[in-house]
Amino acid sequence: MSDDKLTSKQYLNELMAQHYQEASEGKKRGELVAWSSSIAPQELCETMGIHVLYPENHAAAIGAKGGALPLIDYAESKGYSADLCSYARINLAYKDVQDCVFENMPLPDLLIICNNICNTLIKWYENLSTQLKIPLICIDVPYNVEYEVTQERIDYIKAQLKEAIRQLEEITGKSFDYDRFHSVMETSIQAAKAWEKAMSYAKYKPSPINGFNIYNYMALMVCMRGRPESVKFFNLLADELEELVQTGQSQYPVEEKYRIMWDGIACWPYLGHNFKTFKSYGINMVGSTYPEAWTILYEAGDLDSMARAYSAIVLNLNLKRNIDMRVKIIEECQCDGAIYHLNRSCKLCDFMHYKISEEVYKRTGVPYVFFDGDQTDPRHFAKAQFETRIQALVEMMEKNKAQSR
């Protein structure tokens, strides 16, 4: 997006390159590589010294670099429906093709998932496990029908964390180092807190953060949440943002006229287009569910609280809590409008959202629009529709502003 001068940005690029390089080199040395879902308890593999790669991050990057279609076509030629999650289609194709426009990932020796973000993962990774003939560790986190995570669900998740440790011991032939586990948990909590603090700068008005940069920062939370480098990065970022606030500057390149909440996953193939459209109106995306998604806080050493933290992920919460969370984001980030991405890939990002958007509007009076898109399949998005919807949102936001003047 903007501003190449930031040291945090250089550091981020370095770390992401290091992430893929370490796994590739490790694989060559015969070390174990896992593929994992984005909000799985990475603490377990980190403790075991297993390299972990994240197909969702990989697919998003391929999409952002405009390389999704050849892989999507390949997956469809193998019988995958065009209606399935495009991250899954890209990754299942990548497993065979092993070539893409982004960094290449070595094939995994094991798989680990946590369905706190969707059950699609289960089906996707079943296929990887079956076709690659490698073990799959699944931490099943039941959908929270209730507002809070119940003790019954926590007990079940906790038992699975123990079972996952047993499976990892079996796969690696090594015993699990509980002291190291404790220190990895501490680092992960520090990283979550540093992330939370840095992201909280979006609440300043005007915001020192360009909201689209969060998409870049997020990659680090997906890939290196259990590493001290992440703590260092987000502390560095927070310092920079503090300085911007003090000097009245911002990463956002134009005057911030409107502040909005973006609901759902980014439209990676059209990130540049979406940003340009926003910038033309002075719209900054200051609110989203992303900051909370990776603020995974628990007590180090307490598996109950860890189970609860991994269960209370936005996509695993009931409708009422989803509404409350968005009202809070809109209020805290002082949003003037909301934009809902009707993402063809993600049924959990869509099927409660007509109701969510209505209820959030009732409580906040903040106008909203929907647009049709997809996280990585470029065929489900139309620039003209997006631009028209944003224009409509701006008109509604302007009307609200005029009335309150």
Next chain:
Amino acid sequence: MEGINRILADMQRVVSNPRQVVKDYKAKTGKGVVGCFPVYCPEEIVHAAGMLPVGLWGGQTQISQALTIVPSFCCSIMQSNIEYALKGTYDDLDAVIMSSPCDTLKSIPQDWGYVIPHIKVIQIVYPQMRKLDAGIQYLKTEFQRVKNEIEAISGEEISEEALRKSIDIYNEHRQTMRDFCMVARDYPLTITPVIRHLVIKSGFFMEKSEHTRLVSELITELKKHPAEKRAGKKVVLTGITAEPDELLRIFDENGLMVVADDLAQESRQFRTDVPAGADPLLSLAMQWAEVEGCSLAYDPQKQRASMIVNMVKESGADAVVLCMMKFCDPEEFDQPIIIEQLEAAGIPYLCLEIDQQIQSLERDRTRVQSFTEMLASQIG
């Protein structure tokens, strides 16, 4: 044949008039009726309360209001069910039970609570790690919650004895249905694909012991006649459903006989018994650990694909028809693996898209025709 026709007419009556079934049951017993969403539901708990569980598997209806609740790329069974609920078709139901094995079914019960508040929704989340004891213990707590909710609606406590009795009635029903599927193979002229489906589907709208009695009578009546010979090819169906009847009629017109199925609406409902045990809720939970080969039950080695191959061998089928429910993620992910294994085993297959809102089946007619011709030329 008269006996058979009478039984089938009884079955047709309930399948064609589910609303009347609900009204009649309530008037006759003074007890409630609970709608059970696909795919799995602990019906035994409802049954033990003296209430009637009825299956809600959608239907052909014009969709308009449902699209204000969910986008058009939502599974068509769910679109139909929401539409029926908004139109008042389900108003006589005292509650609905929905399980959440997929992302769609996590969301729909949540929406339901807001948009159809007058019909209580009970949402269950089955564990995926169902081979772990912790998974089964957790599922028992989910069933306990369902039991509490049902008791609150009926105003009466469900005794362990009643629950045990209902489990027995359901297990007997499962065995009878499995027997029927085997016997049906010998009577392809009488038990056409449409009739086979009718016999199975009618079980969703009858008290189970009554349905068991009817199906047993049907088996007895059938066995009075010599086995029937029919020219044509034998197929195994897999998928969520093979509805509507018009589709099954196309199979019939082309001489396709259904000799076994792996449909969620059919055999997956009755191929796994509830194991015996002292604690009936625990027994119900333990059944889930034993379910195999279902797209909605964690299956990291995709045993489902080899189960279908074995089903073909066991039943002497010539081919498999994959009835792909449109927008059903779990089924869509299984499809490439199933195809891979069918190809490896040299088993011909046909993929059909199932959409309850489809206006015309002409495309399917052409595809079934050419598939049948291909089978005839290949196998001779």
